Amino acid sequence: MPEVSRFYGIIIKMFFNDHLPAHFHAEFGEYKAMISISTGEIIEGEIPKKQLKLIQAWAVLHENELITNFEGLRKLPVSWHEIDPLK
DSSP states (O other), X not given: OOEEEEETTEEEEOOTTOOSXXXXXXXXXXXXXXXXXXXXXXXXXXXXXXXXXXXXXXXXXTHHHHHHHHHHXXXXXXXXOXXXXXX
């Protein structure tokens, strides 16, 4: 599972050949959540509200890159890239 970004103690990962809807995984300490790329809402799991707001702001800025990574990780040859952190 590639780590695509890391900022403010939050780790963003994406799985190879993952299922729809398009999403990414966020981790913060013991918290883990699957987050929709299109809506920024939690699909599964939980993340504290403060970190969720940071994740959502980052996802809006990088929506196209997230979609490209999600699609690239679902096909062969696998293609993905790191995404700049929230600054």
